[in-house]
Amino acid sequence: ETGVTQTPRHLVMGMTNKKSLKCEQHLGHNAMYWYKQSAKKPLELMFVYNFKEQTENNSVPSRFSPECPNSSHLFLHLHTLQPEDSALYLCASSQIGTSLGEQYFGPGTRLTVT
């Protein structure tokens, strides 16, 4: 058990759909992250939230819209995606402010855009 849960685990959506990915951390951390892992590519950092404030947007297209209503929950709203957006989307959390905030990852949501 990692303490970070993600739902759904699998999602298939058309290019005109709107869907949301949900992440919840049960570790009392103050920072949360979204990563994208495409086939045969390294994990890419998408967004960083510290204390509910977005501190990093790694040039992510606007069809991906993050939301962090509190320090335990993180959403990724998806709309008008492209087939190349099919990937594993991973959420992570950490405790910022300690000397080393190792990140704890969820199991990911496998997204397929048709």
Add this chain to the structure above:
Amino acid sequence: DAKTTQPNSMESNEEEPVHLPCNHSTISGTDYIHWYRQLPSQGPEYVIHGLTSNVNNRMASLAIAEDRKSSTLILHRATLRDAAVYYCIPIPVRDDKIIFGKGTRLHILP
């Protein structure tokens, strides 16, 4: 960000030690060396980290070269469950970003 070089893949026999190398010749003096691994169909998990001294925990050992330009992750007795992609990542102290490379895919032979 410090660049790292790791072998694309390695093989090891079950129940034998495994030494996973990483070169990070451009590492900054304040960067900690972190190792994460990603098992099949799972998110990455933290393995170990260190600054200058060798480190041990229940999962692995980390040997850091005296000049800090390389490090080695040591799995003392590999099991089939250790088959994963292992990432070596220098991270500045108090930085909240992890930049993953391609890592080393470790295959364990029964």
